[in-house]
Amino acid sequence: MKNGRILSFPLNLPAVVTLGSAEHTVIQGRYGERAHFTLADGRSMYVPPCVANKIVQQGITAGDTFELCKLNVKRGRRNMIEWVVRRVDPQAASQESQLEHDLRESIEQAKAKSETPSHPSPESPSAAASPSGNGANGQRPPSAPPQTKLEHALRTAIAAAYNAEKFGSELGYVVRFDADAIKSMAITVLINMSEGNRR
Numbered sequence: 001m002k003n004g005r006i007l008s009f010p011l012n013l014p015a016v017v018t019l020g021s022a023e024h025t026v027i028q029g030r031y032g033e034r035a036h037f038t039l040a041d042g043r044s045m046y047v048p049p050c051v052a053n054k055i056v057q058q059g060i061t062a063g064d065t066f067e068l069c070k071l072n073v074k075r076g077r078r079n080m081i082e083w084v085v086r087r088v089d090p091q092a093a094s095q096e097s098q099l100e101h102d103l104r105e106s107i108e109q110a111k112a113k114s115e116t117p118s119h120p121s122p123e124s125p126s127a128a129a130s131p132s133g134n135g136a137n138g139q140r141p142p143s144a145p146p147q148t149k150l151e152h153a154l155r156t157a158i159a160a161a162y163n164a165e166k167f168g169s170e171l172g173y174v175v176r177f178d179a180d181a182i183k184s185m186a187i188t189v190l191i192n193m194s195e196g197n198r199r
Contacts, residue, residue: 005043010177014069015184016088016191017045022061024052047083054085067188088191149193150186157185 009015018040025036026049035052037045040063051068060066067086072079161177177185 007043007045009070010181011070011072013181013184014067014188016065016067016187018065019060019062051083058085058087149190153186153189156189157182160185
């Protein structure tokens with residue numbers, strides 16, 4: 001449970017959320033009116049009233065899982081904010097809590113490894129491996145287990161976050177993705193993979 005926490009919405013990064021209650025209250029905030037929702041995991045979510053209307057219009061209620069994304073859209077010379085509300089497939093939604101658990105564990109393990117770098121000897125077979133964990137020829141070592149969809153989604157999300165941070169630093173624009181952001185990206189990749197397979 002994440003009681004007391006507020007869900008944040010980084011630009012162009014979809015978040016998968018589950019409503020704890022379909023009821024919401026409109027409050028006056030620092031940047032105008034905001035609709036307050038309580039999520040199933042105990043967090044709070046504050047969105048513009050127009051987003052609350054989209055949620056209501058789609059019939060999303062307590063226990064429903066959906067994807068919410070705050071997009072930066074360029075129209076002419078102006079940058080506009082556009083919110084996208086999209087229902088998540090019920091089958092994928094039923095797996096969400098387990099996916100979140102697995103993703104968080106994987107992220108924590110990756111962070112722990114990055115904080116304790118190892119220095120393999122030149123004779124070590126792993127010394128010839130690429131940063132992605134594949135061999136020099138881009139193939140996985142014969143002894144490595146086949147890559148799961150979860151691992152693929154997590155690697156894709158981490159690579160995307162790394163490249164975005166690197167690109168931002170080159171432009172002098174600092175951007176950082178935390179574990180929750182990477183988790184959301186990986187879940188979105190998994191959902192899109194599942195939908196692609198059903199097609």
